[in-house]
Structure formats: structure tokens, C-alpha cells
Amino acid sequence: YNAKRAGGGHVVYQHDDDRESRTRLELTSALRRDVGTTAMTLHYQPKLDLRTGNIRGYEALVRWQHAERGLLMPDVFLPIAEQNGLMPDLTHNVLSQAVRQCAEWHAAGRNVSVAVNASATDLRFERFPHEIATLLEEHGLPARALTIEITETMMLTDWATTDRVLDRLTSMGVGVSIDDYGTHHSTLSYLRRLHTARELKLDRSFIADLLTAPRSATIVRSTIELAHALGITVVAEGVEDAAQLERLREWGCDQAQGYHIGRPAPPGALEAAAQFAKS
Numbered sequence: 001y002n003a004k005r006a007g008g009g010h011v012v013y014q015h016d017d018d019r020e021s022r023t024r025l026e027l028t029s030a031l032r033r034d035v036g037t038t039a040m041t042l043h044y045q046p047k048l049d050l051r052t053g054n055i056r057g058y059e060a061l062v063r064w065q066h067a068e069r070g071l072l073m074p075d076v077f078l079p080i081a082e083q084n085g086l087m088p089d090l091t092h093n094v095l096s097q098a099v100r101q102c103a104e105w106h107a108a109g110r111n112v113s114v115a116v117n118a119s120a121t122d123l124r125f126e127r128f129p130h131e132i133a134t135l136l137e138e139h140g141l142p143a144r145a146l147t148i149e150i151t152e153t154m155m156l157t158d159w160a161t162t163d164r165v166l167d168r169l170t171s172m173g174v175g176v177s178i179d180d181y182g183t184h185h186s187t188l189s190y191l192r193r194l195h196t197a198r199e200l201k202l203d204r205s206f207i208a209d210l211l212t213a214p215r216s217a218t219i220v221r222s223t224i225e226l227a228h229a230l231g232i233t234v235v236a237e238g239v240e241d242a243a244q245l246e247r248l249r250e251w252g253c254d255q256a257q258g259y260h261i262g263r264p265a266p267p268g269a270l271e272a273a274a275q276f277a278k279s
């Protein structure tokens with residue numbers, strides 16, 4: 001026991017703080033080691049086309065297969081990656097795996113697209129579009145098969161660079177999607193500014209009470225109309241039951257994602273599910 005710990009009620013907190021910062025240090029050095037390797041693994045969640053009933057594509061969601069701690073979710077390690085300058089390496093790894101996987105689907109005759117989540121850091125790198133172009137070429141995947149998902153909070157700084165990067169991606173043919181739409185302030189001015197976006201993903205908080213809260217219902221319905229008037233495709237996130245899906249279809253929502261349609265899973269499991277559906 002050191003002097004700090006000698007005094008009463010603070011002992012427990014002090015102890016927890018120590019343990020927490022040790023854990024964080026450990027995770028940071030492990031992440032530094034693993035960030036460019038296949039310990040970073042991708043699960044894919046389907047995007048369902050509500051008009052045709054076909055799977056249009058998959059969103060790649062990163063997980064970390066940690067040697068001792070098992071499979072870790074992005075909320076645990078993305079902040080560590082961001083704070084330690086590891087994001088460019090992580091994104092490159094994710095992009096490379098996702099593009100390779102999608103090229104494999106194409107080679108197997110499945111004309112699906114893949115979506116990758118970008119971080120704020122990525123959009124401030126002028127060479128980001130070039131990095132993507134190189135990967136697409138390397139794997140022979142057409143640019144239109146790739147979508148980059150961005151969130152509003154990424155736009156708050158260095159708009160000029162971000163704008164150039166997004167313009168460049170768009171002119172290459174890569175899709176730009178606005179993730180978690182509606183959860184941040186100034187959503188409308190963001191939508192006005194982001195003239196390159198071709199898809200909007202309605203945050204799952206609006207979908208969750210779609211059937212029970214008239215205000216959410218009105219917001220969802222009018223956001224679909226607004227997006228369509230701007231020529232933007234709408235994807236509903238977090239669809240968890242058939243009734244939500246049916247209502248969204250009635251309202252002209254273009255695509256949907258969520259546990260009701262399919263949970264994020266490794267590519268092998270997706271193929272098994274597709275086989276199962278066919279038989």
C-alpha cells in the first residue's frame with residue numbers, strides 16, 4: 001500500500017484506476033502488434049434490397065481476435081487505435097480484406113457490393129483515394145462494388161481536405177454513405193453540404209420505435225421522402241423484426257440491415273447460410 005492508498009474511501013477507486021490503465025497499456029501494445037495482421041478479422045452483415053428481396057451487399061465490421069481475451073468488439077479497440085495513430089493501418093487492413101473478399105464473391109458469380117466504415121482520420125489523408133484505387137486494381141474489383149461509410153462527427157474538422165477526398169472517391173466510382181443518420185446535430189446542413197453521398201443509413205434508434213412512437217414514424221417516413229427527392233438511397237439500420245421491415249417496405253425504404261435479416265458473421269458462415277436458404 002502506498003501513501004495514496006492509505007486514505008479511506010479512495011482505495012478502491014485508486015485500485016480500479018490502476019488496473020484500468022494497465023489494461024489499456026496492455027491493449028495498446030497488443031493492438032500495435034496486431035493491427036496489420038489477420039488478428040483483425042471481418043464479420044459481414046447483409047444489406048437487403050426491399051424491392052427485390054435480394055441481398056445487395058455486405059457491410060464489413062471489424063473484430064479483434066485477441067490472443068488471451070478472445071473476440072473483441074470495435075467499441076473496445078477503435079478508440080485506442082484512434083488515440084495511438086493506428087487508424088490508417090487498421091483501415092488499410094480492413095479495406096484490403098474486404099476488397100479481397102468481395103472480389104472472391106464476384107469470382108464466384110455473386111455480384112454483391114461491400115461497405116467499409118471509414119474513420120475521421122482516413123478522410124483527412126489526401127492519399128486515401130489512391131490507397132483504395134491500388135487495392136481495387138490489385139484485386140480486380142470494380143469501384144462501384146465498394147462503398148465507404150462515414151459519420152457526421154468526422155466532418156467537424158478540416159472540411160476542405162475531407163471534401164476533396166470524398167470528391168475524389170466519388171469520381172473514381174466508389175460510393176459514399178452517411179452512417180448513423182439523424183443522431184448528430186446539424187444533420188440537415190450536413191446533408192446539404194455532402195453532395196457526393198449516394199446513400200443514407202437511418203440510425204437504428206429511429207427504427208427501434210418506428211411502430212410505437214408516431215413522431216419517430218413521421219421522421220422516418222419524411223426522411224425517406226427527403227432522401228429520394230435528393231436522389232439518395234435509404235438504408236434502415238437495426239431492423240429487428242418482420243413488422244418493422246414490412247412498414248419500411250410500405251414507406252418506400254430502399255434497403256434494410258439488422259438482426260432480423262442477418263447478424264454480422266464470418267464469410268464462411270454467410271456462405272453456409274446461403275446454401276441453407278437454397279436447399
Ligand code: C2E
Pocket residue numbers: 045060061062073074075078091094117118119149179180204237238239240257258259260264
Ligand atoms: P455501424 O457502422 O453503424 O455498424 C452497425 C452496428 O450495429 C454494428 O455494431 C452491428 O453489429 C450493429 N447492429 C447491426 N444490426 C443490429 C440490430 O438489428 N440491432 C442492434 N442492436 N445492433 C445491430 P459493431 O460491429 O459493434 O460496430 C460498431 C461500430 O464500430 C460501427 O457502427 C462502426 O461505426 C464502427 N466500426 C465497425 N467496423 C469498423 C471498421 O472496420 N473501421 C472503422 N473505422 N469503424 C468500424
Ligand code: MG
Pocket residue numbers: 059117149179
Ligand atoms: Mg456502418
Ligand code: MG
Pocket residue numbers: 179180201203237
Ligand atoms: Mg450505423
Ligand code: MG
Pocket residue numbers: 179180
Ligand atoms: Mg455506428
